[in-house]
Amino acid sequence: MSEQMSDDDERQQSPPSDLDFASNKARTCIVTGSVSGHTEFQSPYPDQVLENVLENVLHFLTSRRDRNTASLVCKSWYRVEALTRSELFIGNCYAVSPARATARFTRVRALHLKGRPRFADFNLMPPDWGAHFNPWVLAFAKACPWLEKVYLKRMSVTDDDLATLAESFLGFKELVLVCCDGFGTSGLSIFVSKCRQLKVLDLIESEVSDDETDWILCFPEGESHLESLIFDCVEYPINFEALERLVARSPSLKKLKLNRYVSIGQLYRLMVQAPQLTHLGTGSFSPSEIAGQGDQEPDYVTAFAACKSLVCLSGFREIIPDYLPAIYPICANLTSLNFSYANITAEQLKPIISNCHKLQVFWVLDSICDEGLQAVAATCKELRELRVFPVDAREDSDGPVSEVGFQAISEGCRKLQSILYFCQRMTNAAVIAMSRNCPDLVVFRLCIMGRHRPDHVTGEPMDDGFGAIVMNCKKLTRLAVSGLLTDKAFDYIGRYGKLVRTLSVAFAGDSDMALKYVLEGCPQLQKLEIRDSPFGDAALCSGLHHYYNMRFLWMSSCRLTHQGCQQIARAMPRLVVEVIRSADEEEMDVCVQTLYMYRSLEGPRNDAPKFVTIL
Amino acid sequence: MEVGRKMANMLGTDHDLNFKETELCLGLPGGIAVVAAGNETESSSSPKTNGKRGFSETVDLKLNLQSKESTMDLNKNLDDNGSKEKSGSAKDPAKPPAKAQVVGWPPVRSYRKNIMANQKNSSEESGNSGAALVKVSMDGAPYLRKVDLKMYKSYQELSDALAKMFSSFTMGNYGPQGMIDFMNESKLMDLLNSSDYVPSYEDKDGDWMLVGDVPWQMFVDSCKRLRIMKGSEAIGLAPRAMEKCKSRA
Numbered sequence: 116m117s118e119q120m121s122d123d124d125e126r127q128q129s130p131p132s133d134l135d136f137a138s139n140k141a142r143t144c145i146v147t148g149s150v151s152g153h154t155e156f157q158s159p160y161p162d163q164v165l166e167n168v169l170e171n172v173l174h175f176l177t178s179r180r181d182r183n184t185a186s187l188v189c190k191s192w193y194r195v196e197a198l199t200r201s202e203l204f205i206g207n208c209y210a211v212s213p214a215r216a217t218a219r220f221t222r223v224r225a226l227h228l229k230g231r232p233r234f235a236d237f238n239l240m241p242p243d244w245g246a247h248f249n250p251w252v253l254a255f256a257k258a259c260p261w262l263e264k265v266y267l268k269r270m271s272v273t274d275d276d277l278a279t280l281a282e283s284f285l286g287f288k289e290l291v292l293v294c295c296d297g298f299g300t301s302g303l304s305i306f307v308s309k310c311r312q313l314k315v316l317d318l319i320e321s322e323v324s325d326d327e328t329d330w331i332l333c334f335p336e337g338e339s340h341l342e343s344l345i346f347d348c349v350e351y352p353i354n355f356e357a358l359e360r361l362v363a364r365s366p367s368l369k370k371l372k373l374n375r376y377v378s379i380g381q382l383y384r385l386m387v388q389a390p391q392l393t394h395l396g397t398g399s400f401s402p403s404e405i406a407g408q409g410d411q412e413p414d415y416v417t418a419f420a421a422c423k424s425l426v427c428l429s430g431f432r433e434i435i436p437d438y439l440p441a442i443y444p445i446c447a448n449l450t451s452l453n454f455s456y457a458n459i460t461a462e463q464l465k466p467i468i469s470n471c472h473k474l475q476v477f478w479v480l481d482s483i484c485d486e487g488l489q490a491v492a493a494t495c496k497e498l499r500e501l502r503v504f505p506v507d508a509r510e511d512s513d514g515p516v517s518e519v520g521f522q523a524i525s526e527g528c529r530k531l532q533s534i535l536y537f538c539q540r541m542t543n544a545a546v547i548a549m550s551r552n553c554p555d556l557v558v559f560r561l562c563i564m565g566r567h568r569p570d571h572v573t574g575e576p577m578d579d580g581f582g583a584i585v586m587n588c589k590k591l592t593r594l595a596v597s598g599l600l601t602d603k604a605f606d607y608i609g610r611y612g613k614l615v616r617t618l619s620v621a622f623a624g625d626s627d628m629a630l631k632y633v634l635e636g637c638p639q640l641q642k643l644e645i646r647d648s649p650f651g652d653a654a655l656c657s658g659l660h661h662y663y664n665m666r667f668l669w670m671s672s673c674r675l676t677h678q679g680c681q682q683i684a685r686a687m688p689r690l691v692v693e694v695i696r697s698a699d700e701e702e703m704d705v706c707v708q709t710l711y712m713y714r715s716l717e718g719p720r721n722d723a724p725k726f727v728t729i730l
Numbered sequence: 731m732e733v734g735r736k737m738a739n740m741l742g743t744d745h746d747l748n749f750k751e752t753e754l755c756l757g758l759p760g761g762i763a764v765v766a767a768g769n770e771t772e773s774s775s776s777p778k779t780n781g782k783r784g785f786s787e788t789v790d791l792k793l794n795l796q797s798k799e800s801t802m803d804l805n806k807n808l809d810d811n812g813s814k815e816k817s818g819s820a821k822d823p824a825k826p827p828a829k830a831q832v833v834g835w836p837p838v839r840s841y842r843k844n845i846m847a848n849q850k851n852s853s854e855e856s857g858n859s860g861a862a863l864v865k866v867s868m869d870g871a872p873y874l875r876k877v878d879l880k881m882y883k884s885y886q887e888l889s890d891a892l893a894k895m896f897s898s899f900t901m902g903n904y905g906p907q908g909m910i911d912f913m914n915e916s917k918l919m920d921l922l923n924s925s926d927y928v929p930s931y932e933d934k935d936g937d938w939m940l941v942g943d944v945p946w947q948m949f950v951d952s953c954k955r956l957r958i959m960k961g962s963e964a965i966g967l968a969p970r971a972m973e974k975c976k977s978r979a
Contacts, residue, residue: 234834236837236839236840237833237834237835237837237838237839237840238833238834238840239833239834294839320839320841322841348841352935404934404951432845432849433849455842456842456845456846456849458846458849504838504842505836505838506846507846508836508838508842508843508846509836510832510835510836537836537838562836562837564835564836566832566835619837621835621837622835646834647832
């Protein structure tokens, strides 16, 4: 267990020796090894010079995994590492408190925090569960005023928090909010008006409420330092004239992703101002309705051709496919193309994709059908990441893509590393083919949308397909399974998925054995999310040896009881065991609707809402 | 496979478990689809269509509608709404959940689902099919209808068509041109204080307005959906509608 704890790249809590949670390794080193000794003697270290050298050297260490390891060498290294860590990553905001984090890492420049569990995105949990940014921003405002960058995922951020960010951190430069909520345009207004050094403002798939404030207008006058402005998720119109002026005075702007209220005519005007863009989100990609009928259409092709550095293209929120040819000039340079909001056919895709020889990342809707995927496979030999989303995300809808397109991709795109594929039909044969054709796969997420659906040719469960994936893809770290799966599939995963860190399971398995296989077989497992599968208390107990090595375990609509969860909570004091019920349920049932448990140095959190019970 | 099914049966407490054999159906035995207006892109008239809801608990007979108008159409409309309702979490005990609409499955973020749903709506309404299809809901009615605004040339025609559809609702007194006189506050207030139903609509900006505040053609271009509500409820819309009217003038 101690080895695993120290190698774990997520843990920020390699604690000082006074905590009884410390790994044996650390304790041993402190007792026997360190040059500066064990030390309660604060005054002159015999090797002050050595520490200074160490500090200079450790500055170069960037990987957080390496840093965690370095911090365990001895107390001196621990201290110096803490002083030199400039990027702080906390994978679960409840695993460690803001106070503890700021006490240890005093010179942090960049903070990366993750909050809610991923299954919350699918409405499996009532809103207002937690993950508030507020205590963090307040703690850092006091302790680390030179913080420059904040990256949040699935957290709740209020307008006040945005104001605090802008007011407390003088040199603040970058804010990235992914899947966040709780704030609105008024918070944005304050934020942008006060952050004079702002370089990056990226709002990605976040919910921004409309307080009817013109936040674009609030960017200060004069030359701006903006390098990246992403607001495609803002579902309200913006002040285009103000945006145009902003872009004109942002010579360093490289990334610009517009929302769907920007018409193609307006896009043109922006592109003309900013031909240096490398990443562009096109907004609606259709004309505004009020454009005059007789007006001359701008020369979109020339505008795109002028953007010689453009490598990443997205947007197309309300695409009129007639305008697609405008992007022909840049296809050959594109490394990333996101058509996942563009309901286009194979015919409309082909002329574009046939020029995208350098494409590495491609997100698309299944409207392109198997035929479209075949076209992708024919050209995009450098493809590393493919995501195919459903136009119609329901179980019984027609499936325009199937194992045919899937297999074509596996045959054409041999360098594939990451795939997310939604479909209605799949075969083991196609999945096995991909496991052989694409040995570099690191992320494999297949979502057969019908629950419990077997191989549609043989009628067999999908066990062998997923088994082949874990067997043949030796670098696999993330896996999401679907379709009809028996315990056998999980036996394969436990046996061969030795590097798997994230596993997502839904409507699968026959018995507790399945979960046991995984918990006993996958030493690298850190994030396990399960829904609607027949796993009970016995299975839960089989993971006791491993839970401290994991970031979290999520199990909803399984067969857990309160008693079972209580047992776990008692056996593992450093685990926070949350039982979550739906917002309107008053009584605690014998059966547990949702279990969410995670390791933490802080014990039960004090901001849990009524529908959460911490055991 | 059967094992898997049994598992699903035993598991889901708040999840739908209706399989095809046991689902409730509405509509005539032959599965005839009487489509109110316009075209549906989803699979329509075959009896094996998905998402049929059992409405025995919720049919509200206030509207005095003919039974043959309870059609397949309502299922498709509900499926359109399905994404929004689903994401609000399926906790309405009165309506049995439609088949296969399990909470959070497939695992597509509501953000993305909403965007696709909005796109579908707007492509049906705007020029793509040559029709201006909008959904019409009426407070108290168990289902939605759709109308093609381009089939009518004036508010009066629209009013007549809506009246036929929702036969017990009466559109207030609109004056000779069918336009509400917004400058006359007292007339407006009379209308809204009555228990008659008034139609309201959502415009391009997402605001809810009283029908009749702009010239007909402008209305057709900007109307995204219609909602027929009680006059008393629509009072909240009146001040805003007047403001917008003034700012347009």
